[in-house]
Amino acid sequence: MKWRPRRQAWLAGALWMLGLGTAGAQPMIEPGQDKVLRVCQDPNNLPLSNRAQNGFENKIAALFAQQLGWKLEHAWFPQRMGFIRNTLRAKEEHADHYKCDLVTGVPKGFDMAATTRPYYRSSYAMAYVKGNGLDRVRSLDDIVALDAAQRSKLRIGAFAGSPVTEWLLENGLMEQVSWYQSQTGDADQYPGEVIEKDLAGGKIDIAFAWGPIAGYFARHARTAPIVAVPLTSKPGMKFDFEIAMAVRHSDKEFRQRIDGLIAANAAKIHAILDQYGVPLLEQGVPASGPSNTPSASSASAAKTP
Structure with missing residues (x-):
């Protein structure tokens, strides 16, 4: 029966290597x-x-x-x-x-x-620079109601996988979207860049982002006045x-x-x-x-x- 202590010692060591051992572990x-x-x-x-x-x-x-x-x-x-x-x-x-x-x-x-x-409780929001032709836009329906020529020229920023994606698809706007990632491999990047840098800098005309992000960077905009409008959820489309x-x-x-x-x-x-x-x-x-x-x-x- 001398093999038993050795077998038990081997098993205890294996469990410890797997992080499953308890002997000597600090509580x-x-x-x-x-x-x-x-x-x-x-x-x-x-x-x-x-x-x-x-x-x-x-x-x-x-x-x-x-x-x-x-x-x-x-x-x-x-x-x-x-x-x-x-x-x-x-x-x-x-x-x-x-x-x-x-x-x-x-x-x-x-x-x-x-x-x-x-x-x-908050909602996703859209943001745009005040005075750039979108001041009357206060809802998603207002975007749809824009003149066809103006709507077709909109440069849109949105986060991949966000709830607004379905709305963009339904309204034929997907090809006008610059997609952003909320989780990137670059520690220096942050979601607020879509508003603080790209929207304020004129790279895009309208940005869709989580409301706290849109509201904060609209309030602290330095280069241009930015308006942030919370989105209202629709049946089958939760924002x-x-x-x-x-x-x-x-x-x-x-x-x-x-x-x-x-x-x-x-x-x-x-x-x-x-x-x-x-x-x-x-x-x-x-x-x-x-x-x-x-x-x-x-x-x-x-x-x-």
Whole structure:
């Protein structure tokens, strides 16, 4: 029977190499057990977040840390393929905790993690330079109603795979589109470039983007005044989404704590969002209902789920 200890030792070693062994493994602490709020955020995606902590997700995370009385730490990673694997699910090397415990912006129902209650609802938007012949455009129907010659000359910027793609296809505008990628391999690129650089610079005439991005860069345009108009969802064509936060499926108590912070700070969160020009829609109502209209303050200001 001398082979058994050797076989068991070999099996234990194999399991350890696969990351399945438990002997000698350092136990992982629960989120907040060491009074640190670890958040996963994109280092270059204003107005959501950036490494200088100038985004609204940065401000909301700082608010939560302050109220908890915890230290705030960040795990920076571009929001592209592999984001959850490299942040929320990644263990910090030689430490007793994960790299982060909270993702500060995901669509409601995001299936790669457990989502909190939504903390805002917004929609995709279209943006154009004021005074360039599109000032009367306040909806998708207004684009369709443009003179055929003007419509055929429109240079359009849109993100591949975004909800507006179907509308562009239905209205025969696909050949006039310059396509952008929301998840690129270049860490220096960011979604707001479509408005801040290409729209403002005259490369395109109209841009379709996630509302928080369109509203923010329209408000901060430097070279030309830009108008951002939130899109209204249509039957079978959804442009508005509720945004929540995300934790690991196993962190049920932590999710409840974050839910409590979102509920208790609803007014402060919306004030932060309004400062960034985010078009805000009323939460928990049908997309086609009468309340599917941005607040006056958000409309006047005028990352992609």
